[in-house]
Amino acid sequence: MTVSTAFAAMLVSFGVAVELACCLGVFLMEDAYDKLHYLGPAAIVGPVLIAAGIITVEGLGQAGIKSLLTAALLAVASPVLSHATARALYIRRRDHIEDRTMT
Amino acid sequence: MEQRDSEPRGRISLFTFWLVWWAALLTVWFLLVGVFTLAELAVGTLAAAIAATVAAVVHRSGYIRFSPRLVWLRETPTVVWGVITDCGLLAGALWRRVVRREHVRGVMVRVAFAYGGDNGRDGARRALVNFAVSLTPNSYVVDIDPESDSLLVHRLVPGPLDPVLTREVARASLEEEDL
Amino acid sequence: MNAWLIAAIVLLTGLVPCGALLLRGSIVSALVGLQMAGILQTVVLLLLAEGFHRPPFFDLALVLALLSLAGGLVFARMLERWV
Numbered sequence: 001m002t003v004s005t006a007f008a009a010m011l012v013s014f015g016v017a018v019e020l021a022c023c024l025g026v027f028l029m030e031d032a033y034d035k036l037h038y039l040g041p042a043a044i045v046g047p048v049l050i051a052a053g054i055i056t057v058e059g060l061g062q063a064g065i066k067s068l069l070t071a072a073l074l075a076v077a078s079p080v081l082s083h084a085t086a087r088a089l090y091i092r093r094r095d096h097i098e099d100r101t102m103t
Numbered sequence: 104m105e106q107r108d109s110e111p112r113g114r115i116s117l118f119t120f121w122l123v124w125w126a127a128l129l130t131v132w133f134l135l136v137g138v139f140t141l142a143e144l145a146v147g148t149l150a151a152a153i154a155a156t157v158a159a160v161v162h163r164s165g166y167i168r169f170s171p172r173l174v175w176l177r178e179t180p181t182v183v184w185g186v187i188t189d190c191g192l193l194a195g196a197l198w199r200r201v202v203r204r205e206h207v208r209g210v211m212v213r214v215a216f217a218y219g220g221d222n223g224r225d226g227a228r229r230a231l232v233n234f235a236v237s238l239t240p241n242s243y244v245v246d247i248d249p250e251s252d253s254l255l256v257h258r259l260v261p262g263p264l265d266p267v268l269t270r271e272v273a274r275a276s277l278e279e280e281d282l
Numbered sequence: 283m284n285a286w287l288i289a290a291i292v293l294l295t296g297l298v299p300c301g302a303l304l305l306r307g308s309i310v311s312a313l314v315g316l317q318m319a320g321i322l323q324t325v326v327l328l329l330l331a332e333g334f335h336r337p338p339f340f341d342l343a344l345v346l347a348l349l350s351l352a353g354g355l356v357f358a359r360m361l362e363r364w365v
Binding site for chain 1: 324350
């Protein structure tokens, strides 16, 4: 195993760990407002680390550039989605719209 | 009294706007395609021209008023540092929830925020403040209230406000004093 | 089987809590679970693309990221008043 492969493995492992921790955060936090916070690191930190791992192995070829574009898109989309979802929840609670469960 | 800089001093021409969009989209095309051939250049030029035209038509119609200032980019390192530190705060909150089985509840904070007018400069400021605050994982903007000139922010771990928010609160206080 | 595919399989286990939230949570919590699942699946596609050494699969991840944004916004807007 070369140094770059080992470094890529470390980046990807850390990225996967961040994603799984954020899944746990989304599941375990009690209120929807609190769950929303864990979408941030999942969309920003995880994909950036994994894209960095791919770039370490593949360089800035097609694979590296597309991974970077995907990570950038997720990072830009995350705050937009967080705000939109939080605003929907705020309006529902303010207007006393029943917060139904899915079952 | 400080004159509020609400509109850009010089409007860029529609052609310049179209050209910038066309160049940016053609760059994205080649990043996605990965090969630089004559056929790809022809198709990319046409596709970018169509999309740039749509962007120019939307811009001309006035539906989207977005005129940011380049100097606002100086906040980027602060925001990036905020993302990193906030990940630590969220990790701590998760630790308290999972290991110590504590009830972790966030707080809703209403801060003063100068809403401004219905123009490109103020619209860009509202959008970018919202983006910067919501990008840092410990906080996100829930609502912007034009009537009370305030921002409703949810924070998972209570603490000092983000530097971007602190600056906006100071700006709102300054404008209130001017009035 | 290589390390990239193993990472993708490990990451797929994250869909279990997202699915539980979708099935058992409140409607807005379900939307949060859906958005989390979308992010996970995008990252899984990146890992699979690298694991199978198929460059076109990277386009799938890019398109899914874009569509997840659009879909999430539509759901959030609908949940404000109409559902």
